[in-house]
Amino acid sequence: MSGLAIRHLENLRRRDFVAGSALIDGRWIAGEQRGIVVDPATGEEIAEVASCSAADMNLAIAAAERSFASWRDLLPVRRGEVLRSWASLMLDHSEELAILVTSEQGKPLAEARHEIAYGAGFLEWFAAEGERAYGETIPSHKLGSLLHVRMQPIGVAAAITPWNFPVAMITRKAGAALAAGCPIIVKPAPETPLSALALARLAAEAGVPRGVLQVLVGKPVELSTPLLRDVRIRALSFTGSTEVGRLLLEGAADTVKKVSLELGGHAPFIIFDDVDLEKAVKGAMAAKFATSGQDCLAANRIYVQKSIYGAFVEAFAGAIGQLKVGHGLESATDIGPMTKLSVANKCLSQIDDAVKKGARVFSANQGAGLGPNFVPPTLLSDVTEDMLVAQDETFGPVAAVLPFESEEEVIGRANANEMGLAGYVYTDSLRRALRLSERIECGMLGINTASFTGPPIPFGGWKQSGLGREGSRHGLAEYMQFKYVCFGDL
Ligand code: NAD
Numbered sequence: 001m002s003g004l005a006i007r008h009l010e011n012l013r014r015r016d017f018v019a020g021s022a023l024i025d026g027r028w029i030a031g032e033q034r035g036i037v038v039d040p041a042t043g044e045e046i047a048e049v050a051s052c053s054a055a056d057m058n059l060a061i062a063a064a065e066r067s068f069a070s071w072r073d074l075l076p077v078r079r080g081e082v083l084r085s086w087a088s089l090m091l092d093h094s095e096e097l098a099i100l101v102t103s104e105q106g107k108p109l110a111e112a113r114h115e116i117a118y119g120a121g122f123l124e125w126f127a128a129e130g131e132r133a134y135g136e137t138i139p140s141h142k143l144g145s146l147l148h149v150r151m152q153p154i155g156v157a158a159a160i161t162p163w164n165f166p167v168a169m170i171t172r173k174a175g176a177a178l179a180a181g182c183p184i185i186v187k188p189a190p191e192t193p194l195s196a197l198a199l200a201r202l203a204a205e206a207g208v209p210r211g212v213l214q215v216l217v218g219k220p221v222e223l224s225t226p227l228l229r230d231v232r233i234r235a236l237s238f239t240g241s242t243e244v245g246r247l248l249l250e251g252a253a254d255t256v257k258k259v260s261l262e263l264g265g266h267a268p269f270i271i272f273d274d275v276d277l278e279k280a281v282k283g284a285m286a287a288k289f290a291t292s293g294q295d296c297l298a299a300n301r302i303y304v305q306k307s308i309y310g311a312f313v314e315a316f317a318g319a320i321g322q323l324k325v326g327h328g329l330e331s332a333t334d335i336g337p338m339t340k341l342s343v344a345n346k347c348l349s350q351i352d353d354a355v356k357k358g359a360r361v362f363s364a365n366q367g368a369g370l371g372p373n374f375v376p377p378t379l380l381s382d383v384t385e386d387m388l389v390a391q392d393e394t395f396g397p398v399a400a401v402l403p404f405e406s407e408e409e410v411i412g413r414a415n416a417n418e419m420g421l422a423g424y425v426y427t428d429s430l431r432r433a434l435r436l437s438e439r440i441e442c443g444m445l446g447i448n449t450a451s452f453t454g455p456p457i458p459f460g461g462w463k464q465s466g467l468g469r470e471g472s473r474h475g476l477a478e479y480m481q482f483k484y485v486c487f488g489d490l
Contacts, residue, residue: 001327001370005039005046005103008329012096017198020049022217024056025063026210031056035217037194040106040373041327041337047104049193052218057185057226060214064156064183065232067211072153072181080127083178086206087123090116090171093202097167100194102328105166106336106373107291109328118454119168122175122471125455129476130179146487151480153181154258155234158227160220160248162240163339164294164395166192170199172459172470173237174213180479182235183212187224189240191339193217224248231255235479238262239296242419242464249467260468260478262296262460264393265421268414268440269299272407272427273307279448280426281315284399287424287450289323289377292335293397294343296465297422297444297453301383301390302401303410309403313381317362320399323377325367335366335397337373347375347396350389354380354400357387385413393419407432415441420462424450443469 009018020037021028031050039046071079090097098112105112138147159173170186177184188196200215216223227233228251235258238248242263252259269287271280287299304312328336338344355361359380367374377397383390389400404410414423423442427433433447443461446452453459458469468478 001042001330002044004327004329005042006044008099009046009103012099014093014096014198016201017096017100018047018194020047020194020197022050022052022056022197023200023204023213023215024052024060025214026204029056033218035190035193037104037191039103040191040339041371043371043373047194049197049217052216052223054222054226056218057216057223058230060185060216061156061226061230061232063211064185064214067183067209068156071178071183071209071212074181076130076133076179076181079179079181080130082207083123083127083130083175086203086208087120087127089202089206090120090123090199093198097195097198099329100198101166101192102336104192104194105163106328106339108333108336109331111291112328115165115168119171121455122168122171125471126175126179126476129473132473133180133476133480135482142488144488144490146490148485148487150483150485151477152483154479154481155182156232157182157184157235157237157479158233159184159186160224160236160238160240161186161188161196163189163191164291164296166195167199169239170196172475174203176470176475177235177479178208178212180476182479185227185233186213186215187220187227188215188217190217190220224251228252229255233257235260237468237470237478245466258478258481260470261466262470263421263464263466264419265296265298265461265465266300266393266417266419267297267422267424267442269302269424270410270414270426270436271302271304271308271312272425272429272432273305274428275426275448277308277311277315280312281319283424283426283448283450284316285319288399289335289397292338294339294395298395299424300394300400301414302399303404303414304401306403306405313379313401316399316401317379320362320377320379321364323366323397325370325374325376335377337371338375338396339373341373343395344373344375347394347398350387350392350394351378351380351398353388354383357384359383359387385416391417407435411436411439415439418464421465422446
């Protein structure tokens with residue numbers, strides 16, 4: 001594994017993708033301070049990047065504000081053309097972008113390629129949706145008047161993005177903001193700046209004007225403080241932990257920004273005994289192990305009805321035992337390293353806690369000895385609600401299975417968590433599926449499917465999983481404000 005990412009990066013056709021400069025006001029800034037990027041599989045340093053200061057952020061805010069009027073006043077169809085050429089450049093450079101993602105984030109290359117296509121899809125989708133910000137005409141409650149609701153861009157937006165989807169979490173926010181007519185400043189996660197900076201290069205080449213999209217890498221608090229304090233930032237979109245989401249919500253209160261938060265999840269994955277076991281195992285594998293488990297949609301509590309519990313655990317353990325752990329740039333790899341050591345350690349402490357409290361462990365120990373960021377794919381069965389794994393988001397390849405008896409019981413247990421992002425139900429009964437679709441407390445529910453995201457759907461959570469929606473027409477509205485206009489005396 002050693003040197004693998006470095007060799008791939010040295011052979012990139014676009015060497016400028018690893019230059020590590022930040023984009024401020026149309027200029028590439030090397031930064032007075034430098035940060036480093038490491039390959040999470042080996043811990044090797046793979047690049048240096050600018051580490052921007054609060055003063056740099058203030059320059060970026062001013063540049064964004066200056067660019068607002070001309071971007072806002074472009075016809076939506078013209079903004080759409082720019083977004084489409086950005087998407088098309090992403091697809092032209094798909095392989096290089098995927099190598100960047102895998103090198104700094106760790107996910108298997110096939111998943112990284114998928115992320116590039118998924119990420120470009122948001123730009124294409126919002127390019128068209130920007131033309132459909134129709135507003136409303138309301139049947140009047142007053143004679144001789146005409147009532148309109150106009151949708152107008154909110155102003156300069158800021159995005160603070162995570163390391164688990166370093167490309168798609170940027171395009172999902174920037175695509176919507178730019179389509180709405182808003183400039184956006186992106187602060188990517190310090191672990192995965194290269195993908196963000198490469199996206200910024202392609203955006204500039206696609207014709208995104210100076211100041212309309214800027215990317216600044218650096219220390220999170222130093223860069224987020226000016227964003228929070230400045231009244232010119234009208235909208236803030238964040239994806240990451242609930243803990244940081246709370247801080248940002250509080251920090252945005254003084255200037256009353258429009259805040260959208262996509263925070264953690266703790267998805268229940270409920271399997272009733274009327275389903276085809278093979279399909280349920282396949283679904284649980286996809287919902288648990290995609291992105292090596294570092295996905296806010298990941299199945300965190302897999303509830304299995306008692307009569308098929310033993311058979312499910314056996315088949316699930318068999319499938320988990322087949323997963324190949326390794327460097328994401330090796331073609332056979334299914335599970336890569338955790339991007340952050342803290343995430344790997346959290347997984348191990350959840351396993352430890354569960355075992356102490358009576359859970360059974362199945363693991364073929366794949367990846368043991370590869371390095372501190374690797375976590376062997378692990379099945380914990382007979383999990384109970386008092387275990388950490390059943391309460392806190394795992395964010396890694398550890399699957400917790402819990403038995404249940406009745407529908408009523410499992411609904412109560414599934415909802416007994418403050419997270420409410422995604423949920424999954426596997427059943428052959430349409431009536432039951434309808435009942436659960438009504439009662440499970442989450443923003444997104446898959447019935448007999450583990451895969452349901454994409455640009456047209458409103459992505460977001462209930463309870464402490466967040467505020468607002470991304471993707472879909474609702475995602476566009478996060479960057480717009482309504483203006484009610486009454487034409488009287490007609
Ligand atoms: P995090 O919330 O700390 O990081 C996400 C983003 O927030 C990064 O850009 C980071 O630089 C920034 N950030 C961190 N602290 C900040 C602060 N005080 N002010 C402003 N910005 C700040 O997430 P993490 O610690 O890297 O991961 C911890 C856990 O968060 C994970 O184990 C997982 O449970 C959850 N998480 C969820 C998602 C998701 O997709 N919803 C993504 C990443 C992490």
